[in-house]
Amino acid sequence: MNYFELFSLPAVFSVDKTQLSQTYRDLQKQYHPDKFAMQDDSTRLKAMQKSTEINDAFQTLKDSCLRAQYLLKLSGLDIELEQRTLQDTGFLMQQMEWREKIADFTADDEDEIEDFNKEISALVKGLETEIEAALEAKQLEQTATFVRKLKFMLKLQVEIELLEEKLFD
Incomplete structure (x- = not known):
């Protein structure tokens, strides 16, 4: 699932930061690993992975530069790890x-x-x-x-x- 879908946001550069933060809190409440402490190993692992995905998505979407890179990646242009320098x-x-x-x-x-x-x-x-x-x-x-x-x-x-x-x- 892409990060915008995870947070129920349109895949555009300008995001509603209030909605982003509120959705982050809601998702963390829903998937926080502590809620699954008494479950089996597989369920705990899935909760941990989902919580990590939520954190990664939030960090990406709240930062303008990371958000722009992510939008480029969704469009097929991944510049995250490139070593290319500016020619300007x-x-x-x-x-x-x-x-x-x-x-x-x-x-x-x-x-x-x-x-x-x-x-x-x-x-x-x-x-x-x-x-x-x-x-x-x-x-x-x-x-x-x-x-x-x-x-x-x-x-x-x-x-x-x-x-x-x-x-x-």
């Missing part, structure tokens, strides 16, 4: 500039770091919008390119968070 030299140059910027930040740059974080967050939102439009238009290769960029941007956000922890905690 402009974006590659921008990556280098952003990494240099992060490396140059000091504890005196708190406002600049916050502004940079807001800039990156806005770019992430823009990529998510582009992913949604490309998926709706069935432009799988274009979607894959946007997802590769989104992966980088999300890693960059983590780097900014780590920098803030290092400088300000």
Whole structure:
């Protein structure tokens, strides 16, 4: 069963996160392995497997990047384990500039770091919008390119968070 079907959601990029969370809680109540502790081994194993599937599905569907990758996979394009790099030299140059910027930040740059974080967050939102439009238009290769960029941007956000922890905690 695909993850969208499991959660009774349409297989589209924008998901109702409230419904996703509620369905997750309902499914976990229904299939939590503790409910099957007194059952036979086979029943307990099936409950454990179903609970694991529910957790995997929830983690995938709540994360925009993983959700986009999953939608691509459902459409026949699996980029999850690929080693392919972006061919967009402009974006590659921008990556280098952003990494240099992060490396140059000091504890005196708190406002600049916050502004940079807001800039990156806005770019992430823009990529998510582009992913949604490309998926709706069935432009799988274009979607894959946007997802590769989104992966980088999300890693960059983590780097900014780590920098803030290092400088300000």
